[in-house]
Amino acid sequence: MGKIMNQSIFNKKNLLLLGFIVLLIAPLFLTDFRLNLLGKYLAFAILVIGLDLLWGYTGVLSLGHGIFFGIGAYAMGMYLKLEAAGTTKLPDFMAWSGVQELPFIWVPFQNPILAIILGIFIPVMIALLLGLLTFRNRINGVYFTILSQALVVVVVTLFVGQQGLTGGTNGLTSFNTIFGFLLASTTTQTVIYLITAAVLAMVYFASKVLINGRLGQVLIGIRDGENRLRFLGYDPAIFKTFIYALSAGIAGLAGMLFVLQVGIISPTMMGIIPSIEMVLWVALGGRGTLIGPVLGAILVNWAKTTFSESYPDIWLYFLGLMFVIVVVFLPDGLMGLFKKFQKRWSGLHDKQPNSTRVEKNYS
Amino acid sequence: MSGTILTLFNGLSLGSILLLIALGLAVTFGLMKVINMAHGELIMIGAYVTYVIQSLFLKYVPESFFDLYFLLSIPIAFLIAAGFGILLEVSLIRFLYKRPLDSLLATYGVGLMLQQLARSIFGAPNVGVQSPGFLNGGLTIGNLVLPYSRIFILSLSILCLVAIFLYFYRTANGRRVRAVMQNRQMAECLGVQTRRVDLGTFAIGSGFAGIAGCALTLLGPIGPTIGTYYIIDAFMVVVVGGVGALIGAVVGAFGIGFFNTIFEFFTSATIGKVLVFMLIIAFLQWRPSGLVSSRSRALDE
Numbered sequence: 001m002g003k004i005m006n007q008s009i010f011n012k013k014n015l016l017l018l019g020f021i022v023l024l025i026a027p028l029f030l031t032d033f034r035l036n037l038l039g040k041y042l043a044f045a046i047l048v049i050g051l052d053l054l055w056g057y058t059g060v061l062s063l064g065h066g067i068f069f070g071i072g073a074y075a076m077g078m079y080l081k082l083e084a085a086g087t088t089k090l091p092d093f094m095a096w097s098g099v100q101e102l103p104f105i106w107v108p109f110q111n112p113i114l115a116i117i118l119g120i121f122i123p124v125m126i127a128l129l130l131g132l133l134t135f136r137n138r139i140n141g142v143y144f145t146i147l148s149q150a151l152v153v154v155v156v157t158l159f160v161g162q163q164g165l166t167g168g169t170n171g172l173t174s175f176n177t178i179f180g181f182l183l184a185s186t187t188t189q190t191v192i193y194l195i196t197a198a199v200l201a202m203v204y205f206a207s208k209v210l211i212n213g214r215l216g217q218v219l220i221g222i223r224d225g226e227n228r229l230r231f232l233g234y235d236p237a238i239f240k241t242f243i244y245a246l247s248a249g250i251a252g253l254a255g256m257l258f259v260l261q262v263g264i265i266s267p268t269m270m271g272i273i274p275s276i277e278m279v280l281w282v283a284l285g286g287r288g289t290l291i292g293p294v295l296g297a298i299l300v301n302w303a304k305t306t307f308s309e310s311y312p313d314i315w316l317y318f319l320g321l322m323f324v325i326v327v328v329f330l331p332d333g334l335m336g337l338f339k340k341f342q343k344r345w346s347g348l349h350d351k352q353p354n355s356t357r358v359e360k361n362y363s
Numbered sequence: 364m365s366g367t368i369l370t371l372f373n374g375l376s377l378g379s380i381l382l383l384i385a386l387g388l389a390v391t392f393g394l395m396k397v398i399n400m401a402h403g404e405l406i407m408i409g410a411y412v413t414y415v416i417q418s419l420f421l422k423y424v425p426e427s428f429f430d431l432y433f434l435l436s437i438p439i440a441f442l443i444a445a446g447f448g449i450l451l452e453v454s455l456i457r458f459l460y461k462r463p464l465d466s467l468l469a470t471y472g473v474g475l476m477l478q479q480l481a482r483s484i485f486g487a488p489n490v491g492v493q494s495p496g497f498l499n500g501g502l503t504i505g506n507l508v509l510p511y512s513r514i515f516i517l518s519l520s521i522l523c524l525v526a527i528f529l530y531f532y533r534t535a536n537g538r539r540v541r542a543v544m545q546n547r548q549m550a551e552c553l554g555v556q557t558r559r560v561d562l563g564t565f566a567i568g569s570g571f572a573g574i575a576g577c578a579l580t581l582l583g584p585i586g587p588t589i590g591t592y593y594i595i596d597a598f599m600v601v602v603v604g605g606v607g608a609l610i611g612a613v614v615g616a617f618g619i620g621f622f623n624t625i626f627e628f629f630t631s632a633t634i635g636k637v638l639v640f641m642l643i644i645a646f647l648q649w650r651p652s653g654l655v656s657s658r659s660r661a662l663d664e
Contacts, residue, residue, distance in 0.1 A: 061464045133644055137651035142398045142463050146598045147644070153595050154640045161633025272591070276471060283468065316479035323472025327465045328458060 016291070023197045027190045036261055037305060039193040041298045043258040046200050048281050048293040049207050050250030055279070056287030057211060058243050059223030060140075063275050064148035067155040068123035068248040070270025072255030074159075075119030077172035077265045078109040080183070084176035092174070097164035105165065112179065120252045126151075127248035131241035138237075140226070152272050159267045171266025178260065189261065196257045200294070203250060207290055219243060280319065283326045286335030296333065365507050370628045371621075376513040378620025379520040383578060384593055385600035385612050386520075386527055387571035393606035394544050394564045396463050397456055400470040402597070403590025404477035405569050408447055409440035409576025410585040411481060414492050421493075430495035433577075437519075440573035448569020452562055474590075481587040489584035498581060512581040519578055523571060528609060530567070540564050596623075599643055605653025614654055619643075 023042070027035055047069055055061050081091040090102055109115045130151065134144050159166045166172075181188045210216055221229045222236045229236055259265045268274075277300070285296020300322075307315050330337060384406060391399050399405075413436040420432040451473060459466035498515055501508040531537035542550040543560045551557050579589060596619060604615030622642055627635035650656075 061467075130644070133648060137648060139647060139651050142396075142467060143602055143652075145464065145467060146398070146595075146602055147647075150595055150599055150640055150643070154637050157633045157636045161631065272595075276468075279468065313479070313483065316475050316482075320472040320475035320479070323475070324455065324469050327469040327472070328455070331465070 020197070020201055023200075024194070026197075027193060032186055032189065035193055036189060037302075038298075039189070039196050039261040040258060041301045042193075042196045042200050043254045043261065044278070044281065044301055045294040045297040046196070046203050046257065047251045047254035047278060048285075048297040049200075049203050049290060050247030050254075051278055052282050052287060052290065052293040053207055053211070053219070053250075054243050054247040055282055056289070056293065057216065057223060058219045058240060059226075060240055060244065061145045061279065062148040062244065062247075063145055063272070063279065064151045065247070065251050065278050066270040066272070066275030067152050068127065068251035069255040069258070069274075069278075070155070070159075070265065070267070071123050071126075072119040072252030073259040073265035073270070074166070074172065074255075075109065075115050075122065075252070076256040076259045077175070078106055079112050079115035080175035080178060080259070081172050082106065082110050083178065084174065091167075091172075093167045093170065093172075094164055097168075099164045103165055116256065119256045120249045123248040123252035124245045127245040128241060131244040132237070135237035135240045135244075149272065149275070152270075152275055156267045156271050159270075167266075169267060171264060171269070172259075173264035173266075175263055183260070183263070192257070192260050196261070199253065199257060203253075204290060204294070211290065215239075277319065280323055280326070282333075284322060284330075284333050286333030286338075288332070289335045292333050292335035295335075299334075365505060366628075368504075369507060370624055372509055372513070374621035374624035375617065376517060376620070377624055378617035379517040380575070380578065380582075380593065381597055381600050381620055382613060382616035383516070383520040383523060383575040384572065384597040385604070385616050386523060386609075387568035387575070388597055388601050389604065389606055389609065389612040390527070390571070391565055391568035392601055394540060395456075395460060395561055397460065397565075398463060398467040398470070398598075399451075399456070399565075399568075400467055400594075401451060401474040401477060402470075402569075402572050403592075403594035404474040404481075405444045405447055405572035406576040406579065406590040406593070407477065407481060407585070407587060409444050409573030410492075410580050410589055411485060411576075412436060412440040412443050412573065413577045413580045414485075414490055414585060417492050430497055433495040433498075437574055437577050440577040441570040442573075444573025444576070445566040445570035448566045448572075449562060451569070452565040456565070457558075457561070478587045478591075485587070487587065489586035491584045492580035494581055516578045516581060519574070523574060524609065524613065527567075527571070531609070536560075536563070601653075603643055603646060603653055605650070605655040608655045611653055611655035 023038075026038060030038060047065065051062070051065050082089070085091050090099070091106075094102075108118060130147070134147060139147070160169050162168075175183050177183055178188065183189075211219075218229065218234060218239055221234070222239060226236050255265070278297075281297040281300050282293040283296070284300060285294065286292025303318075304315060307318060326333065332339075384402070387405075388399070388402055391397055391402075413433070416436040416439060417432050420429055424432075451470070455469055455473065456466055459469060494512060498512045501510040502514060503509075529537075531540060539550070539555045539560050540563075542553070542555055543557050547557060550560075575593075576585075576589070579585065579593075600612060600615040600619055602615075603619065604611030604613070619639060623635060623639050626638045630638065647653075
């Protein structure tokens with residue numbers, strides 16, 4: 001038993017390392033355009049790890065991670081916008097909407113360090129607040145999901161409505177430099193790409209440590225039997241709120257890396273459809289595994305780019321169909337499929353010797 | 364003064380639209396604990412059915428009978444939406460009864476496909492539906508004009524409410540539905556065919572979405588995403604109202620309708636939405652499971 005475990009972990013580790021090395025040397029063999037796309041997918045992959053901690057491990061489905069992602073992206077965008085404004089100290093769209101002075105909300109974003117901190121801090125605070133107010137009252141399951149979606153509507157309408165403060169439907173774009181480096185240059189983009197890959201690796205390993213520790217066991221306990229855990233003396237609300245806030249912070253971080261590579265953030269990129277697409281990445285890859293959602297995010301976005309280049313109409317059909325197929329036929333996603341085949345190949349399709357697994361319960 | 368009355372009337376009108384949409388949701392969610400995210404698209408189907416019937420009337424029916432199209436399209440929209448509901452239940456939802464979050468995602472996928480289907484058939488731009496002549500104009504009170512179309516929607520939603528109430532509380536079928544809602548296993552033991560109750564109730568809930576879509580054509584042009592515009596508010600109605608009884612949905616709908624209109628009147632459309640959301644969260648601190656919740660000794664509801 002121990003030997004098999006060691007061997008499989010060894011293999012997995014090697015594969016992961018190989019994947020990371022491929023990501024690191026990708027700039028050598030990809031064109032600038034493709035590298036930029038891959039960087040975008042990696043930013044999504046970072047977000048998806050957080051979402052998976054929340055949904056795959058804790059069993060709480062949030063349809064509102066788009067806004068955490070968006071707020072992070074806006075925080076970075078605001079800093080970039082202010083740097084692009086240069087001596088006038090006022091972003092261009094504000095002048096168009098007749099704003100004379102820099103609004104006080106924008107003032108902290110003149111400082112890049114502060115902007116980065118706020119890009120994580122604001123999503124965390126929103127999630128903490130909403131999490132405490134809902135989980136403590138045992139508003140769970142679909143009720144929480146609906147509320148998280150309503151949060152998206154509220155925040156998006158707010159961002160669209162405050163034209164002079166957020167750039168309205170156009171969002172923030174036409175950035176120029178970051179820390180004085182030209183954002184459009186190949187070198188800057190490559191560095192940002194490498195940073196994204198490194199952040200992905202760090203978030204991945206931090207989550208791995210978290211999941212393998214005691215906390216991870218508690219989270220899985222909450223997913224599979226919240227009341228049992230409550231009777232054992234744990235307070236599920238605290239854990240859920242913590243994970244919700246953590247995943248919101250990760251989403252904010254991902255948003256910042258996203259805007260650096262895509263160069264635009266607008267309310268449509270944080271709305272209902274993007275938020276639910278993120279959930280699909282997790283579901284398709286395999287919730288409850290860390291590597292699955294990462295692969296899911298990269299795969300689906302790659303498919304989306306390919307599809308919408310040639311058949312933009314079919315994409316929504318495809319998206320909808322994938323939801324149905326994954327939920328009905330592949331509840332454990334591609335990783336579940338992969339494990340099934342792996343078992344068949346190695347002839348281990350019989351029950352495992354230590355079969356004390358509890359049925360996963362995503363209710 | 365007239366401004367106040369108009370605001371109140373608008374709140375009442377918004378509330379009645381939400382009620383019409385949320386009635387179907389409350390029925391399906393209350394019975395099966397299934398969140399049907401495609402409900403908005405069933406509304407869209409109802410709206411397009413009205414559009415098609417209107418176009419057919421314009422083409423083939425003498426002009427003097429044109430106004431009848433609307434009266435005809437209400438039952439037809441109900442039937443077609445109910446048909447789609449049955450299809451959805453049989454082909455997808457019944458496999459997901461024990462997994463509410465999964466059914467939410469799967470029906471969301473169906474909704475996306477239906478939206479794209481409508482886009483392929485009718486085109487992405489909104490289409491206008493000509494209101495029947497008898498709903499043009501409005502009731503004049505002093506210097507106020509209350510549009511007939513909104514009064515019609517208000518009466519329609521009250522009519523639907525009464526119909527649902529009578530069905531649930533005064534017929535044998537309705538009693539079976541309530542029995543299954545309260546205790547599925549016990550109802551099954553007593554010989555209620557729960558599968559048939561599920562199917563029938565889901566069809567009725569979907570049918571009311573069709574009627575709601577029909578009513579929405581009176582308010583403006585319709586498009587493939589017309590459902591998503593209202594659906595989240597309608598879900599909030601269910602969350603606030605709870606699923607124990609119809610009265611919850613009524614109070615939730617008119618409550619959200621009123622506060623939405625009042626907040627928007629005093630602030631702006633965007634700030635109003637934020638305030639309503641905060642109010643809902645605050646309300647849930649007081650009643651976490653909604654205004655009317657069914658009591659039960661089961662641990663996991």
